[in-house]
Amino acid sequence: MTETDVVNFCMLTGNWLELHSNVEHAKASLYGQRLVQGSLVFSIVNAMIPFDSSVLAAFYGCDNLRFLRPTFINDTLWARVEITDLKDHDEKHGVVTSKLEGINQRDETVLRCAFSLLIRKARLDRPGEPDKIRAVHEKTQGTSS
Numbered sequence: 001m002t003e004t005d006v007v008n009f010c011m012l013t014g015n016w017l018e019l020h021s022n023v024e025h026a027k028a029s030l031y032g033q034r035l036v037q038g039s040l041v042f043s044i045v046n047a048m049i050p051f052d053s054s055v056l057a058a059f060y061g062c063d064n065l066r067f068l069r070p071t072f073i074n075d076t077l078w079a080r081v082e083i084t085d086l087k088d089h090d091e092k093h094g095v096v097t098s099k100l101e102g103i104n105q106r107d108e109t110v111l112r113c114a115f116s117l118l119i120r121k122a123r124l125d126r127p128g129e130p131d132k133i134r135a136v137h138e139k140t141q142g143t144s145s
Contacts, residue, residue: 001036001040001041001044001071001072001073001074001075001076001077002073002074003073005036005040005044006020006021006034006036006037006040006073007021009037009039009040010037013037013039015037015039017037019034019035020034020035020036020037021034022034031070031072033072033073034072034073035070035071035072036070036071036072036073036075038067038071038111041067041071041077041102041110041111042062042065042102042111042113044077044102045077045079045100045101045102045111046079046100046115048077048078048079049079049081049098049100049115051117053124054120054123054124054125055119055120055123055124056117056118056119056120057093057117057118057119057120058117058118059116059117059118060095060116060117060118061116062113062114062115062116063113063114063116064112064113064114065111065112065113066111066112066113067110067111068108068109068110068111068112069104069108069109069110070110071102071104071110071111075104075105075110076104076105077102077103077104077110078102078103079100079101079102079103080100080101080103081098081099081100081101081115082098082099083096083097083098084097084098084099084114085097089118091121092120092121092122093118093119093120093121094118094119094121095116095117095118095119096116096117096119097114097115097116098114098115098116098117099112099113099114099115100112100113100114100115
């Protein structure tokens with residue numbers, strides 16, 4: 001996590017809390033230095049999960065999100081994920097829930113939550129392909145969806 005990440009996130013969100021943006025103020029804080037915004041840590045950590053766009057329908061939700069330790073500028077983060085639950089949602093979708101953890105370079109868990117995704121039960125053949133292009137492929141290849 002770089003200072004540029006923190007400043008850009010301040011600009012994007014309007015979150016200019018001095019704990020994130022003011023070095024002198026942060027020196028007198030609990031941790032003695034600026035912290036990376038929790039919402040930025042969450043955004044980065046969940047983006048590290050390898051998503052398959054042919055089955056992923058949508059982000060479904062997050063429960064019990066906890067920031068267990070601070071993340072500082074210049075920390076390196078990685079994600080650990082373990083599937084904990086699979087449920088039917090409707091005829092075409094299911095919900096996959098995972099325990100998502102953000103880990104720093106000191107092997108400390110900085111974030112933990114139950115992270116849920118809405119997943120298609122049938123894989124898309126060509127994710128993101130416009131309908132007109134798909135129709136041409138189907139016509140030329142003699143296949144139907």
